Amino acid sequence: MMASSDRPRVAIVGATGLVGETFINVLEERGFPMSSLTLMASARSAGKRLTAMGDEHEVIEATPDAFEDIDIALFSAGGGSSKQLAPEAAKRGAVVVDNSSAWRMEPDVPLVVPEVNPDDALNHNGIIANPNCSTIQMVVALWPLHRENPIKRVIVDTYQSASGAGRLALEEMLEQSRGVLNGEQAQPSAFPHRIAFNAIPQIDVFEEDDYTKEEIKMVRETQKIMHAPEIAVSATCVRIPAAFAHSEAVHVEFTNPITPDEARDILAAAPGIVVTDNPSASAYPMAIDAQGRDEVFVGRIRRDTALDNGISMWVVSDNIRKGAATNTIQIAELLAKGAPAAAAR
């Protein structure tokens, strides 16, 4: 997209949110090459001051004209704002990398996980979608296995942290936990029910066939990212009282026989994955260890006793980092580089 001498002008839309704030940290940590950084948010948050790259920045209101001098716009502002503002930004020459679900399933919008389908990132019309957090961590683990041995079906049950519902939801979970420990009655607001010391089998709204939108995302986005509509996926998405990082129990049926050792070797050699799998030492991935990390952690790799050619595994990753901010910035890096490292399909 642009020569390295011509560093992009970057905007963050939704800069005051959990993901927006993490965009800033990840850009800093990775030394993302940019010539300027503009922080945007809704009118309500405009005027706030945030520190980024060692400087104080004033958050400006995200309006169509605010994108006039932007090359890459990292959006984490919710579906409504994305639907309205992303085309305006694209029209003005910016490439939007969007975290909402607004554009993901549009046929002409690439849905990209750099470890899986980096080539897709360059085939855009101004908008690239960042997948759902639960989907990202799962496909990072599925893809290297699928390349060796085509996957036929996937059954996944998730253990998703409160931060996936945003900053207020995270605070509600923590404050509600404190309240319940003190014998107080919970007053759910961000979640449909009390989340403290509970498990809620609903994330997002219910859609067709009594599946939630989150569950349907895990099916359709997996198929789109992996260019594999033939893979049958079934998901139950559950909110638990964890703060950061989602955990997933993933059961996979392959076309051909595969041993746990083979799966372990493939995963250990794959980009973006750390295999943590030493049962005798009680070593396996856990949410509290994945928090703040960018990798996808995989463990509990074993033969699935109910599926033919089956493997079960436990997949954990920080939903705010790899599941949102880091993946988005990895996409921006593909754009800034102009050509993907061809992680190969």
Place this chain on the structure above:
Amino acid sequence: MMASSDRPRVAIVGATGLVGETFINVLEERGFPMSSLTLMASARSAGKRLTAMGDEHEVIEATPDAFEDIDIALFSAGGGSSKQLAPEAAKRGAVVVDNSSAWRMEPDVPLVVPEVNPDDALNHNGIIANPNCSTIQMVVALWPLHRENPIKRVIVDTYQSASGAGRLALEEMLEQSRGVLNGEQAQPSAFPHRIAFNAIPQIDVFEEDDYTKEEIKMVRETQKIMHAPEIAVSATCVRIPAAFAHSEAVHVEFTNPITPDEARDILAAAPGIVVTDNPSASAYPMAIDAQGRDEVFVGRIRRDTALDNGISMWVVSDNIRKGAATNTIQIAELLAKGAPAAAAR
């Protein structure tokens, strides 16, 4: 076993534990017909005084001779004590209903869930085993479906509460949560890692093929209780920071086609089950609602999108009540009645 005029003399072994205490409550609530109640525990807890049936009882040490005048002994004292004391009690004429895993897979020990295989309870040699908590609630939901349409495979991922590991573990989870909220470092003791705001994919020790003992129980006990060794079962058992009641995401493949409505009707008509399944009102079973209840709650009943003739469902029950104390006392009721109500196979 005995006429109703001849009420059994009942002992509780492990009376000071979470399950032992719940035995007392459930016996009271159900008006269990007995002529006497003896509370027993290890030497360490002997001498404690507990209120039961409106009277104060002194807890006596569980020794072989203590079972001389006992007809039914309800054990929840851990595998070691059961292994040693259950045969002594049986030798002295008591029928033991044991909550530990010590006897469950012995060929001549029936493993009973009264909603599923009540007939098995009468075919004992002095010891009857109460299944694992996670298994009980699952088979209550599977059995009525299996009778209509034989099950081929089951994939289950659990969300198990801290109380399943005992009273100290429950207290550790709650106190640790308070500590983490106050910025303190966690000091795990009852669990292998910090459980507060985390998910631990390990319950009990690891055994063959990198499966935990808890996961293997869910496979073998399900097959034994349902008299169906042909059903392939795969489980991932996970501890989450809930206090009481286990939740389970269950994916079932049937021999013949089945619709969610058919499954819902079968479950709603089955004994011991409450169907809570109204997605548009965010109504589904949850741990905090199942706490203190004896039923198995089933919801999120829908077509499984990855399995042939598949149904997914969400199954929740109080692990201390239906998963332990209540199921044990239901077995004792079968004994006291002498002949099962033939819930039919």
